[in-house]
Amino acid sequence: MARTRLACRECHHINGPDSQSCDHCGSSSLTEDWAGYVVITHPEESEIAVEMNVTEPGGYALKVR
Numbered sequence: 001m002a003r004t005r006l007a008c009r010e011c012h013h014i015n016g017p018d019s020q021s022c023d024h025c026g027s028s029s030l031t032e033d034w035a036g037y038v039v040i041t042h043p044e045e046s047e048i049a050v051e052m053n054v055t056e057p058g059g060y061a062l063k064v065r
């Protein structure tokens with residue numbers, strides 16, 4: 001069974017299940033409690049990316065609790 005990956009509460013970046021801190025922003029505020037995986041390839045052209053303040057391409061959680 002795949003283990004739950006960890007979403008960053010600060011930037012919503014999705015990190016590996018064993019991550020201690022966010023690969024993207026360095027925050028240690030990671031949670032398994034997230035929903036809605038989105039891959040953003042062109043942040044500058046994406047309304048979702050603008051709404052989420054995403055500037056780097058990658059995988060992100062739509063909702064982080």
Ligand SMILES: [Zn+2]
Nearest residue numbers: 008011022025
């Ligand atoms: Zn982060």
